Amino acid sequence: MRRAAARQEPRPPVIFKETKAVKGPFERLKYDLRRVWECPVCHHKERTGGDSIARLCACQQSVPPSEQVWMKMLKDGPRRTKRG
Secondary structure, eight states: OOOOOOOOOOOOOOOOSOOOOOOOHHHHHSEEOOEEEEOTTTOOEEEEOTTOOOOOOGGGTTSOGGGOOOOEEEEOSOEEOOOO
């Protein structure tokens, strides 16, 4: 025996009220989110991500641990990059 096909009513069309534009890589590259560290001994500057909380300069590796000087953080937070 054949089964009678159930008749389905057509779905109403989907209407999008407002679409947001997808942002490209420019928004991601517009801001520099790295931290800037400076060694007080040799004045070496280094940029790291936001996950580092303390840095030790390479010039301090030969110094005994009790006399080591840690790098100072100069800048933290988002900064707009200069495009040139």
